Amino acid sequence: MSLFINGQWLAGEGPAFQSLNPADGSLAWEGRGASPAQVDAAVAAARQAFVAWADKSVEERLAIINAFGEQLKANKEALARTIAEETGKPFWETQTEVAAMIGKIAISSRAYEERTGLVENDVAGGRAFIRHKPHGVVAVFGPYNFPGHLPNGHMVPALISGNVVVFKPSELTPKTAEHTLKLWEAAGLPAGVINLVQGELETGKALAGHAGIDGLFFTGSSNTGQLLHKQFGGRPEKILALEMGGNNPLLVRDVADIKGAVHEILQSGYISTGQRCTCARRLFVPKGAKGDELVNALVTAVKAIKVGGQFDEEQPFMGPLISEKAALGMVAAQDKLKALGGEVLVELKHLQTGTGRVSPGLIDVTAISDLPDEEYFGPLVQLIRYDDFDAAIEQANNTRYGLSAGLLSDSRDDWDYFFRRIRAGIVNWNKQTTGASGAAPFGGVGASGNHRPSAYYAADYCAYPVASVEAEAVSAPASLAPGLSL
Ligand SMILES: NC(=O)C1=CN([C@@H]2O[C@H](COP(=O)(O)OP(=O)(O)OC[C@H]3O[C@@H](n4cnc5c(N)ncnc54)[C@H](O)[C@@H]3O)[C@@H](O)[C@H]2O)C=CC1
Ligand SMILES: O=C(O)CCC(=O)N[C@@H](CCC(=O)O)C(=O)O
Numbered sequence: 001m002s003l004f005i006n007g008q009w010l011a012g013e014g015p016a017f018q019s020l021n022p023a024d025g026s027l028a029w030e031g032r033g034a035s036p037a038q039v040d041a042a043v044a045a046a047r048q049a050f051v052a053w054a055d056k057s058v059e060e061r062l063a064i065i066n067a068f069g070e071q072l073k074a075n076k077e078a079l080a081r082t083i084a085e086e087t088g089k090p091f092w093e094t095q096t097e098v099a100a101m102i103g104k105i106a107i108s109s110r111a112y113e114e115r116t117g118l119v120e121n122d123v124a125g126g127r128a129f130i131r132h133k134p135h136g137v138v139a140v141f142g143p144y145n146f147p148g149h150l151p152n153g154h155m156v157p158a159l160i161s162g163n164v165v166v167f168k169p170s171e172l173t174p175k176t177a178e179h180t181l182k183l184w185e186a187a188g189l190p191a192g193v194i195n196l197v198q199g200e201l202e203t204g205k206a207l208a209g210h211a212g213i214d215g216l217f218f219t220g221s222s223n224t225g226q227l228l229h230k231q232f233g234g235r236p237e238k239i240l241a242l243e244m245g246g247n248n249p250l251l252v253r254d255v256a257d258i259k260g261a262v263h264e265i266l267q268s269g270y271i272s273t274g275q276r277c278t279c280a281r282r283l284f285v286p287k288g289a290k291g292d293e294l295v296n297a298l299v300t301a302v303k304a305i306k307v308g309g310q311f312d313e314e315q316p317f318m319g320p321l322i323s324e325k326a327a328l329g330m331v332a333a334q335d336k337l338k339a340l341g342g343e344v345l346v347e348l349k350h351l352q353t354g355t356g357r358v359s360p361g362l363i364d365v366t367a368i369s370d371l372p373d374e375e376y377f378g379p380l381v382q383l384i385r386y387d388d389f390d391a392a393i394e395q396a397n398n399t400r401y402g403l404s405a406g407l408l409s410d411s412r413d414d415w416d417y418f419f420r421r422i423r424a425g426i427v428n429w430n431k432q433t434t435g436a437s438g439a440a441p442f443g444g445v446g447a448s449g450n451h452r453p454s455a456y457y458a459a460d461y462c463a464y465p466v467a468s469v470e471a472e473a474v475s476a477p478a479s480l481a482p483g484l485s486l
Helices: 034-056 060-073 075-087 092-118 149-161 173-188 201-208 222-231 256-268 290-304 326-339 387-396 412-421
Strands: 002-004 009-012 015-021 027-033 119-123 126-134 139-142 165-170 194-196 217-218 241-242 248-252 280-286 342-344 363-364 380-386 402-408 424-429 462-469
Touching: 002 034, 002 149, 002 173, 009 060, 015 173, 027 075, 027 173, 034 126, 034 139, 034 165, 034 194, 034 201, 060 092, 060 149, 060 173, 075 092, 075 173, 126 149, 139 149, 139 201, 139 342, 149 165, 149 173, 149 217, 149 256, 165 201, 173 194, 222 241, 248 256, 248 387, 256 290, 256 402, 280 290, 280 387, 280 424, 290 342, 290 363, 326 363, 326 380, 380 387, 387 412, 402 412, 412 424
Parallel strands: 139 165, 139 217, 165 194, 217 241, 248 280, 248 402, 280 380, 363 380, 402 424
Antiparallel strands: 002 009, 002 194, 015 027, 119 126, 126 462, 342 363
16 A cells, blocks of 8 residues: 555555665565556545645644654654665664654744744734735655655645645655655544655656646755756746755865864765765865875775665664665766766775665866766765865856855854855855754755755745735725825
8 A cells, every 4th residue: 555645545556666675675665656546636635635724723733743743753763764774874864864854843833933923013004914824735745865854844844834735755765655654644644634646757747747736845856856847837826846956065275173174074975875965076175285184084084984784783874875776877977087087086886786885985076177067966075176265166166056065164264255155055164064954944056946945944935925904994094095085
């Protein structure tokens, strides 16, 4: 039973598909996707549930959402196991993912009040109000890298605002979606408020193109996001929030603590096996002896990163990539950079046929004059040695993306200068580019998003503002406009 529509678990009537454990290629989940008729049924069920859900007070909605939070707490380990099995992320890390899902509820509740709460002003003869209303039926599309936390980051604020949801998870992580929906069901979510449609491309297309949705909240690749943007062209009445990828720069300038800098670089480039949209892809290090010292220390540390299976007793820092295809794709990316003139300092290797297991890589691409502006979604950091800070910032900005960026430098002046010039939605100083806070807006510029950031600002795209001027009774004014008489 792979679909959850109108409070019922149903077998899919679309094509069969599977998800595999990327550490060993074993079967994690199999089922059938939703047929177009089942996507219709999910949208219709959501539409039918909308008025009653939106009519509830926010406290009533939050009572159910908090009950889901309790389910997450009670089942934290089990859900973390499911995510680890399906994504390959180490178990220590997937426990932090479930913790982020739990934390999302309080953050979103606060954001709802602070960003979309009631505002009241005096106007002549009455009162003016700003209130917000839900859009209605929203489709939520999730990526595979955070199959629990990132769709949850759209769904929780959407529900708090009074929307109802049709959720299309990544086809690589159907088991996590099913597990999450079971927790919503156990929390007493009314039928139709979240509907789960599993499936591959055809399901995604049927949902994204469905006339019955009022909006779509997407986290995934820039290519898919751009397709959706085109598909939504000419439909300005529908809200589209796009959280997409990045080709993120991390600049090093003047740091005394080499180990500290190397630690921030590892956490930026290699966490989640490089499968975070916020991962640093391009590392800028000054030329000269100090820079050499840092690069040597980095090479040693990258070689020492512990790689392993998600459930290994001695936990690794990096699990496998999501699939063997992704692993081969990263080897191909390294080969391409090598052919363009890159010098491999630590080779990224595919470690085991039939799995996503890879070792981390570091490649010096300083000699490449026309570096591809690509997001290589894996543990391969591109090193660029520079002479001039201004030129390095200019090169860092030379990307169509603009998600995250960072500076490692002990100088506040450097930071102030960098902050003014760098172009990204997340800009950090002496801190990793990853691990963004849910209590801040989360989104990027350029090809990384469409100016509808998520996390703390998700409340903004989950509701539309309504302006009202109100008086308790109609009354004629003391003086009339010229040319009027009563
Ligand atoms: N900015 C952000 O908040 C984040 C962005 N990402 C980005 O996500 C990507 C990795 O996730 P993936 O799962 O590979 O993304 P993806 O774009 O392949 O898939 C995302 C979702 O869209 C669906 N989809 C794919 N093609 C579609 C189409 N033509 N029409 C309708 N639906 C379609 C998929 O089935 C999936 O549910 C990376 O590029 C990463 O940078 C990941 C996490 C956070
Ligand atoms: O949505 C939030 O609560 C904050 C954003 C977040 O969790 N970002 C993470 C993961 C997203 C990714 O990079 O795939 C991060 O910045 O590491």
